[in-house]
Amino acid sequence: MKRIILLIGLFLLPATGWSERAPEQQAAVNRATALAFDKKLAERPEWLALLHISRDVLFRRRSSIDDNDFFLHPRGRVDPHAELAATVTAFVTEEVIDDESASCRYPARYEFLSKEMDLPPASACARFESWKEKLAPNAVSMVFSSYYMNNPASIYGHTFLKLSRDDYEDSGPLLDYTINYAATTNTKNGVLFAIRGLMGGYRGQFSTEPYYVKIQKYNNMESRDLWEYRLDMTQAQIDTLVKHLWELGGTSMVYYFFNKNCSYQLLPLLDVARPELGLAKQFRFRAIPLDTLKAVKETPGLVTGENLRPSHTRLMLARRSQLNDTEIRLAEAMVLDPSSAPVKAVAGLEPAQRALVLDSSFHLLRYRSGFYRDQPPAVQALERRILDARRAVPAGIALPPPPIGNVAPPESGHGTGRVGVYAGGDKRKSFQEVTVRGSIHDLEGAAMGYVEGSQLEMFNVRARYQEGPDLYLEEFKLFEIISIAPRDRWIHPPSWTVRAHAAVAHDLEKDPDHSLVTSLDGGSGLSFQLAPGLIGYAMWKGDVEVGDALRKGHRAGAAAHAGLLARAGRAFRVHAFGTATRFFTGDVGNRLELSLIPAYSVTRNFELRANLRRSNGHQEATGGFNLYW
Amino acid sequence: MKRIVTLAAVMALVAPSLALAKGGNHPMAGCGLGYVLFGNNDNSPIMQVLAATTNGTSGNQTFGMTTGTSGCTDDGAVKFVKEAEVYAEVNLDSLRSEMAAGQGEFVTSFAALLGARGEQIPQMVSAFQTNYAQIFPTSGTTSAEMLANLSSVLSAKA
Numbered sequence: 001m002k003r004i005i006l007l008i009g010l011f012l013l014p015a016t017g018w019s020e021r022a023p024e025q026q027a028a029v030n031r032a033t034a035l036a037f038d039k040k041l042a043e044r045p046e047w048l049a050l051l052h053i054s055r056d057v058l059f060r061r062r063s064s065i066d067d068n069d070f071f072l073h074p075r076g077r078v079d080p081h082a083e084l085a086a087t088v089t090a091f092v093t094e095e096v097i098d099d100e101s102a103s104c105r106y107p108a109r110y111e112f113l114s115k116e117m118d119l120p121p122a123s124a125c126a127r128f129e130s131w132k133e134k135l136a137p138n139a140v141s142m143v144f145s146s147y148y149m150n151n152p153a154s155i156y157g158h159t160f161l162k163l164s165r166d167d168y169e170d171s172g173p174l175l176d177y178t179i180n181y182a183a184t185t186n187t188k189n190g191v192l193f194a195i196r197g198l199m200g201g202y203r204g205q206f207s208t209e210p211y212y213v214k215i216q217k218y219n220n221m222e223s224r225d226l227w228e229y230r231l232d233m234t235q236a237q238i239d240t241l242v243k244h245l246w247e248l249g250g251t252s253m254v255y256y257f258f259n260k261n262c263s264y265q266l267l268p269l270l271d272v273a274r275p276e277l278g279l280a281k282q283f284r285f286r287a288i289p290l291d292t293l294k295a296v297k298e299t300p301g302l303v304t305g306e307n308l309r310p311s312h313t314r315l316m317l318a319r320r321s322q323l324n325d326t327e328i329r330l331a332e333a334m335v336l337d338p339s340s341a342p343v344k345a346v347a348g349l350e351p352a353q354r355a356l357v358l359d360s361s362f363h364l365l366r367y368r369s370g371f372y373r374d375q376p377p378a379v380q381a382l383e384r385r386i387l388d389a390r391r392a393v394p395a396g397i398a399l400p401p402p403p404i405g406n407v408a409p410p411e412s413g414h415g416t417g418r419v420g421v422y423a424g425g426d427k428r429k430s431f432q433e434v435t436v437r438g439s440i441h442d443l444e445g446a447a448m449g450y451v452e453g454s455q456l457e458m459f460n461v462r463a464r465y466q467e468g469p470d471l472y473l474e475e476f477k478l479f480e481i482i483s484i485a486p487r488d489r490w491i492h493p494p495s496w497t498v499r500a501h502a503a504v505a506h507d508l509e510k511d512p513d514h515s516l517v518t519s520l521d522g523g524s525g526l527s528f529q530l531a532p533g534l535i536g537y538a539m540w541k542g543d544v545e546v547g548d549a550l551r552k553g554h555r556a557g558a559a560a561h562a563g564l565l566a567r568a569g570r571a572f573r574v575h576a577f578g579t580a581t582r583f584f585t586g587d588v589g590n591r592l593e594l595s596l597i598p599a600y601s602v603t604r605n606f607e608l609r610a611n612l613r614r615s616n617g618h619q620e621a622t623g624g625f626n627l628y629w
Numbered sequence: 630m631k632r633i634v635t636l637a638a639v640m641a642l643v644a645p646s647l648a649l650a651k652g653g654n655h656p657m658a659g660c661g662l663g664y665v666l667f668g669n670n671d672n673s674p675i676m677q678v679l680a681a682t683t684n685g686t687s688g689n690q691t692f693g694m695t696t697g698t699s700g701c702t703d704d705g706a707v708k709f710v711k712e713a714e715v716y717a718e719v720n721l722d723s724l725r726s727e728m729a730a731g732q733g734e735f736v737t738s739f740a741a742l743l744g745a746r747g748e749q750i751p752q753m754v755s756a757f758q759t760n761y762a763q764i765f766p767t768s769g770t771t772s773a774e775m776l777a778n779l780s781s782v783l784s785a786k787a
Contacts, residue, residue, distance in 0.1 A: 171741030171750075172734050175716075212738070213719055220723075355730070362726050371722060380768035387729035387761075395731025395755045 137163030413449025415628035424622030453484030517547030731758030
């Protein structure tokens with residue numbers, strides 16, 4: 001019976017020249033496909049991984065690769081059996097014996113099948129061999145690029161793979177190659193990118209780049225930390241991965257921002273190398289790079305080593321911490337004072353200290369002028385004199401390494417999703433509140449693994465049950481980004497915020513189920529580190545609101561916004577802030593809002609939180625807990 | 630002395646294309662990357678250079694991949710002869726400061742890329758520092774000029 005089904009299947013194959021095939025060749029094809037069927041090879045995790053097949057959002061079993069060129073059978077994307085039969089047929093009937101042959105196009109598939117059955121010898125694949133020789137990896141790492149300075153929107157991070165080469169051991173990892181998946185887009189418009197990205201409007205592709213390109217881009221130009229996680233893989237598994245990368249080649253896939261993004265598409269690659277990992281199937285609906293990193297980190301034994309390659313800013317501050325006050329002023333003078341005075345002063349220092357001062361100067365100059373070519377002549381002249389002074393320090397002088405310290409790795413942070421349950425009351429009655437948040441971190445959350453003073457919230461829903469109105473929507477927040485970046489002697493980032501949400505306007509003191517107001521607000525200001533663990537900030541904001549609850553249907557105004565962010569130990573935080581808004585148009589009036597939010601992390605993913613809040617005459621107090629996952 | 634001879638031999642391998650680069654012709658006709666690196670007068674922010682290097686993707690051109698960088702890359706991996714040029718261009722700022730310091734990760738890898746091994750690496754890195762004024766005569770020295778200067782510095786030593 002099985003055989004009959006199989007034979008019917010063979011008729012459906014698009015196998016070219018099936019009728020022209022010699023009888024003995026046809027017999028070989030039949031034997032091989034029958035064997036593949038008997039061994040149920042099409043259901044093996046190895047085979048499904050090679051095709052990138054898993055359940056999609058609608059629980060359909062299909063490949064995330066929608067490029068027909070990747071498959072040998074027209075239904076290969078959804079039918080692993082048909083694709084297997086077509087692949088076996090191609091290998092058995094292979095006549096081309098060069099780079100264009102099936103075994104050269106699909107070396108990983110060939111490797112898998114040749115272990116299960118006798119196949120004709122693989123062709124000589126000159127191009128593949130020379131490419132493989134070039135990469136020649138003996139280790140694989142996953143690399144996570146963390147956040148831009150002062151840009152919480154980048155909190156999602158980015159991941160790519162790094163293939164390390166043994167023969168370049170002397171040279172360090174800069175010459176390693178990376179495997180990167182990215183959307184192919186020409187737009188520089190972030191909003192357009194986000195919208196099209198959400199809807200699958202782009203296609204993505206894998207690319208290889210030397211690691212030094214990534215380092216220049218992320219560490220230097222964007223000043224992001226790079227975290228390297230070495231993965232436990234045998235040489236045979238790495239070879240399989242390399243073969244599979246070759247199979248993918250220029251294959252493109254629809255790029256979905258949420259679940260088929262840069263970090264998701266790396267997981268099928270790891271599954272190919274180690275099919276038992278099953279990483280890809282854990283991320284059907286939502287693949288935040290941070291979560292994919294956690295999945296990798298939490299797979300027992302998979303990560304064997306971890307290394308931080310600090311951002312330029314982190315490195316600069318670490319270097320500066322090795323200088324005393326006089327030396328810091330000297331390093332600044334080398335950048336700010338074009339007279340010959342600082343050069344003379346530097347020349348008077350001991351060689352090692354001179355080198356440290358000049359290295360700090362160089363970092364500061366780069367920080368201020370940016371990593372761009374064609375700097376103005378004045379900047380070039382300043383750089384030249386720093387480097388001329390630097391090369392006078394003999395190369396043999398040993399310098400202490402920059403004290404980077406213990407930086408909490410990104411995977412040590414709380415989960416990216418959150419639910420919360422609260423109870424509270426206002427002047428009228430008590431209420432219960434349930435909140436669900438899509439992502440990722442707020443100011444009051446534990447900062448470990450994130451950046452203190454940064455917030456990126458998206459898709460935060462808060463619903464309340466209160467007698468009288470019963471169930472109502474307290475708030476739907478599309479997004480809120482806050483960056484509280486304290487001013488530093490060398491770093492002067494603006495602090496800023498932007499928010500789009502619909503929330504009950506409690507200052508109207510109307511029925512909460514009839515006072516939902518949609519608003520967009522944002523602004524910028526300054527913040528200062530007042531003491532260790534205490535940040536103060538102040539901002540100007542603009543605010544536009546629309547809603548039926550407003551008499552004229554809208555109001556717009558300006559606000560002064562200030563707050564204190566205190567932290568005691570790793571577990572306890574308090575955020576106190578106030579906003580005074582003057583609405584000039586629409587419903588003219590004033591609004592004063594005050595909030596006090598203490599939060600205590602019992603564990604990494606369980607947090608107690610309270611909120612004392614007033615908005616004009618309305619007062620409320622809530623308390624409850626948040627669970628992160 | 631032996632080591633310098635070795636290094637000079639390596640540089641000689643790189644030198645022919647550098648000589649072309651100085652001659653004003655596009656040294657790698659038909660090669661997109663080389664065009665961006667040397668034909669674009671180096672006035673682009675580094676991102677554009679990086680963007681160009683990403684043109685070559687991994688894998689197999691029989692899968693319909695076409696790129697303008699076929700002269701530069703073997704299916705996405707940078708060809709050896711061009712490797713020093715690409716490296717020098719992308720990392721020019723880092724090389725400028727680390728050559729002055731006579732130490733650092735970028736100069737170490739660069740020495741290894743030029744063929745130095747083991748003991749030879751610190752020696753070559755130290756030679757970068759000693760000959761800094763010839764290698765980077767001005768603050769505006771381009772990567773192609775730097776490589777040509779380096780080539781003549783190392784040949785002179787031999």
